[in-house]
Amino acid sequence: MPTITSADGTAVVYELIGAGPAVILIDGAMCFRDGGPMRPIAGALSGSLTAVLYDRRGRGESGDTLPFAVEREIEDIDALIQAAGGRAALFGISSGGALALRAAAALGPGRVTALAVYEVPFMPPEALDGAAEYTRALGAALAAGQPDEAVAAFLRRVGTPEAGIEGARRSPGWPGMVAIAPTLAYDDAAMGDSTVPVDVAAGLGIPTLALVGGDSPDFLSYGVRTLADVVPGARFEVVDGQTHDVAADAVAPHLVGFFSATA
Numbered sequence: 001m002p003t004i005t006s007a008d009g010t011a012v013v014y015e016l017i018g019a020g021p022a023v024i025l026i027d028g029a030m031c032f033r034d035g036g037p038m039r040p041i042a043g044a045l046s047g048s049l050t051a052v053l054y055d056r057r058g059r060g061e062s063g064d065t066l067p068f069a070v071e072r073e074i075e076d077i078d079a080l081i082q083a084a085g086g087r088a089a090l091f092g093i094s095s096g097g098a099l100a101l102r103a104a105a106a107l108g109p110g111r112v113t114a115l116a117v118y119e120v121p122f123m124p125p126e127a128l129d130g131a132a133e134y135t136r137a138l139g140a141a142l143a144a145g146q147p148d149e150a151v152a153a154f155l156r157r158v159g160t161p162e163a164g165i166e167g168a169r170r171s172p173g174w175p176g177m178v179a180i181a182p183t184l185a186y187d188d189a190a191m192g193d194s195t196v197p198v199d200v201a202a203g204l205g206i207p208t209l210a211l212v213g214g215d216s217p218d219f220l221s222y223g224v225r226t227l228a229d230v231v232p233g234a235r236f237e238v239v240d241g242q243t244h245d246v247a248a249d250a251v252a253p254h255l256v257g258f259f260s261a262t263a
Contacts, residue, residue, distance in 0.1 A: 018046025
């Protein structure tokens with residue numbers, strides 16, 4: 001499997017799938033190449049685009065180097081762009097969209113041709129206390145060496161009932177979730193305080209597409225609608241019939257049309 005070496009020496013494993021302009025696919029929390037939505041999406045894009053599918057640091061087959069900072073993940077993305085030919089679009093789902101936004105702003109239009117995000121969970125003011133409580137609970141669990149409790153905190157944050165969390169603990173997938181629990185802090189760092197980073201977004205001189213599922217709850221549309229209002233010239237589109245767990249064949253036409261036009 002191809003590997004790039006990031007600026008701090010971390011090995012990042014990736015795949016190039018398809019042909020055409022390159023797009024880096026950036027997973028959200030608890031996801032990696034073979035544990036999340038991006039492999040099917042890569043396949044759905046491959047007829048028109050070169051999808052760069054990778055394991056974010058600390059996940060899957062990629063390495064990790066401490067101490068962590070969001071800047072290190074941006075360096076990973078920059079190294080992937082170099083491997084893909086020097087310029088690429090970015091597509092991030094959920095908290096991966098927050099990382100994609102920060103990477104696009106940091107790397108600029110000389111490296112990033114376009115940005116698309118799906119349901120970045122930036123919160124309205126009335127929901128920020130819950131985000132802060134999650135950050136506190138997550139940090140306490142990781143500091144105490146309790147990655148299982150960090151995963152439980154994440155599942156509570158996304159609305160999983162206690163019975164569902166207990167079921168997850170007994171499932172075959174639980175050890176894999178616990179193994180990458182430290183990376184929950186990486187996504188939390190990319191999200192910042194969960195407010196829309198207006199200062200970052202307003203200065204973004206890159207074509208931007210903000211996507212939301214048509215069947216998702218209203219709070220998941222807040223962040224992307226606000227981004228579309230703040231980023232100069234940004235487009236906002238609804239992916240009909242979809243929730244946060246978006247289907248590849250539903251989101252792919254939006255991405256292919258946008259990225260092909262902005263390549």
